[in-house]
Amino acid sequence: MRNVSIDELDDTPRVVVAIGTDYAHGHLLARHTHRRAQLLYGATGVMQVSTHDGSWVVPPQRAVWIPAGVAHEVLMLGVSTRSLYIEPEAVDLGRQCQVIDVSPLMRHLLMEAVEAPLNYDEAGRDAVLMDLLLHELARSTHLPLHIPLPVEPRLLGLCQAFVQQPNAHQSPRQWADQLHISLRTFNRLFRQQTGLSFSQWRQQACVVLALARLATGTPVTRIALDCGYESPAAFSTMFRRILGQAPSVWLAATNS
Structure with a gap:
């Protein structure tokens, strides 16, 4: 899916909802929360994420983990994103935002994920792709960018x-x-x-x-x-x- 708000898709009966979004340079997403956890990957540009705990800078080709329910705002500096919105119980990376390194495999999987149908076949190739993304996320390396x-x-x-x-x-x-x-x-x-x-x-x-x-x-x-x-x-x-x-x-x- 491309350029659609998660608010419209949150009740999708799938563990992972993948959305790609293009932002104008300098666009600010005002403070908000998600019911699902979010992996926010910037294919291009730089993101600056702020919560009450601090600030994170997300360079190009890195991602930030935003736990479910954490209020955050994001400044987009020339960013095209690929986001995974994940049911909270599927992956646990802690209760604080983290910038993570994105392996070449995860990068390609993220690009593919946003092209998958919203209600992808849970017994098919796209479900395997989403499951592999969750495995890659669980083993990702955290970066000291906080x-x-x-x-x-x-x-x-x-x-x-x-x-x-x-x-x-x-x-x-x-x-x-x-x-x-x-x-x-x-x-x-x-x-x-x-x-x-x-x-x-x-x-x-x-x-x-x-x-x-x-x-x-x-x-x-x-x-x-x-x-x-x-x-x-x-x-x-x-x-x-x-x-x-x-x-x-x-x-x-x-x-x-």
Whole structure:
């Protein structure tokens, strides 16, 4: 199925409903929920997914898992999607969104799935295809492309400001002083609220934010300087530490 809302198809008597949708650049899907879980794959472009738990950047040819009932909004940047809407009991990848790597096999299966009839033969080839997709999804690799956000209001404000204007030179001492708490208390609070140390969070946020800009053609030098790094080399070293690849290698693999 193509360019149809899941709201019209949610009661389809099949475990998986596959829909392909084309979006204009900059289209924002306002916050909403689905009864079914969703695997949202971007064949092209970049998606930015936000929930109350944080933000995820989904580069081209990756996908995001959105659990059933989780309120989310999605910013589409030149995206053509392939979505699987899955009955909640069919696959359990946890109660939080996750960006996942998409194997070549899964990519081809997703392309085929949206061409299948809505009420596909449950004893036929299309049912086998959907079942194989669920198996591939269950064994998929998760990618660290999440910026977790705290609940504590004052700390949340600082994190949101950083996401709007990242700065690799900001220190935990500066944030602690703004919150009028000791450095030790700040470090404990930050880890409790985000699951990461301040340094880990700062680096992960810079990488996640950089991915969206890399995928839309922004030069590495410009991104590095905008994030406060002294040089592209320093930024690339940090990027490689988080994702295991230099930005140029990651970008080449994404575009292959």
